[in-house]
Amino acid sequence: MESGANGDSIEKLQGLQITPLDDDDEEEREMVAYEYEDDDEDDGEDEEEQKPVTLGFLEKPKNRWSLLRHLFPSKAGGPPAWLDPINLPTGRSCLCDMCGEPLQFVLQVYAPIIEKESTFHRTLFLFMCPSMACLRRDQHEQWKRPPEKASRSVKVFRCQLPRSNPYYSSEPPKCNGTDKPSGPGVSLCNWCGTWKGDKVCSSCRRAHYCQQKHQVTHWRSGHKVECQQLNLSSPSSDSNLADAGTTSVASNSLWPEYEMINEDESEYDTEMSEVNGQTNALVSKTGVDDTMKSLLDSFEGDSDRRSWATFQEHLAKAPEQVLRYCRSAGAKALWPTSSGQLSKADIPKCSYCGGPRCFEFQILPQLLFYFGVSNDVDSLDWATMVVYTCESSCEANVSYKEEFVWVQHSLSSVP
Structure with a gap:
């Protein structure tokens, strides 16, 4: 990713990899509307700074080997494709802090930062407890500030490796089914296929x-x-x-597995792109709109309605999007409602280097459709989940560094 802590450019996600944009595309990159950005904290709300956004879409993998860890996939559902296959998270990190059950894998995003040697390979992993009761408790816990540690049912981990490492070749994979990792990984649980099987x-x-x-x-x-x-x-x-980087998974309770395909939001800015995109859509625009509009009845006040209108405007361009990615300096999340938003002061510092965290990506509720989650009262539900990571993507003596995820609940899911 062509994106540093203070840089204005971003390397767009492309297929399974992230490749840098050309320098002469600088003006074109500024054509993607993302979110309101304050030039001044007091009176800058009238200025809109446009940020390049990459959208994530899900599709069934074409080949059984395409989601193996040595191909550095972005994926959702199934078991994770661990980047560091040996030094996995352990202990309480693997568990829901509410019920004590092992967390279930949601998705991972391959997001290298090529300007740093230590982040030549870089993947973010998100896990959560499938219990809505735990997620409701998580909503209250996430407001806690250090030194009081919040109990969470949603966790995100950052793992990064240099180009020269014990697990993978320094040469790009051929992606033809012949690639192999440089060494085996640790044995995983034969039931969940997720955590270390010790x-x-x-x-x-x-x-x-x-x-x-x-x-x-x-x-x-x-x-x-x-x-x-x-x-x-x-x-x-x-x-x-x-x-081969696989394990035998016996559980049928994991969410369905998908490959994540990524495209620039700018490609959906024209009305023709939107119409053509619906021809073979897995999720119909009407179905998505009906689900989203059900929240509108719960909104109170103009601020919520303005946020919702902006949110809907961006989702209407590509209703099947499940993820929005933008690590440009000053990038912000696209909030469905004004209530429950996270302010800059609310974002905790990196627990490893003490530096600031920045917005990196957010997950949209359309993911629930792909996972086949029912629309019952007690079923898993959220408005958006927003991930913040260390701005400098710091190094530490732990392979999987826990970052911060903020869950904004839909008003219909709040008791």
Whole structure:
């Protein structure tokens, strides 16, 4: 990504990778409307500074190997494709702080910053508890400030590697199914396929688990029968899976897996692009509009309605977008409502270097459609989730650094 802490340019996400924009495209980059930017905190609200925005769309992967970790994918659902396959988050970091259950993988965004050697590879991973009850409690907890640590049901981790590292070749992948990682990763839980499997089945010694509950669930769901078969099978099959960066996932409770495809929002600025985009749309514009407009009845005051109008204007260009990315200096989130917005003063400092955090991307509620989440009262729901990361993308002695995510709830989901 061609984007530093104070830079004005951004390397756009393109396919599975992020590639830099040409210098002579500077004027064109300023044509993408993003959000109101204050030139002066007191009276700058009338000025709108345009920021380049990259939109993320989901589609089913064309090849089974396209989402493996050594191809550095951006993806949603299924298990994560860990960047550092060895030093995964551990302990309480993996759990919902409300109910204590393991967090479920939501999505990951491959977002390298090419001007720094340490961020040649860089991926952001977002996890959350699928319980709406926990998310409602999270809403109150996220307002807490240091030194009081908030309990969260939504967490985001940043991982970065230099070009020369123990896990991947320094040469670009061929993306033809022949690529292999430089070394195997740690064994993952055979039930969830997400977290480090540091516990093993006492019988076959081949199945790994992140916690005892997943071991018991896997046993009852069929591993009791499979155990004997694993004892008789060749151990080379397990090592081949590890070398390929995959793991056997038994749980069917993970969200459906998609590849994330990225495009500039500017490509959707013309009315013709919008009309053509609806021809083969997976999510109809009418369906999205009906879902979104259901919130409008709960709005009170002009500020909420103005925010909603701006939000809808951007979503109407490409109703299938599930993610909006912009790491340009001064970029802001696109808020559905004015109530529950995060101010600059509310963004906590980086817990590793003490420096400021900046906006990087936000997740839209359309993602719930792709995950097949029902529209019941107690079903998972949000208006937007906004991710802030260390402005300098600092280095630390921990491979996965926890960043900050802010959840703005839809008014209909607030009790």
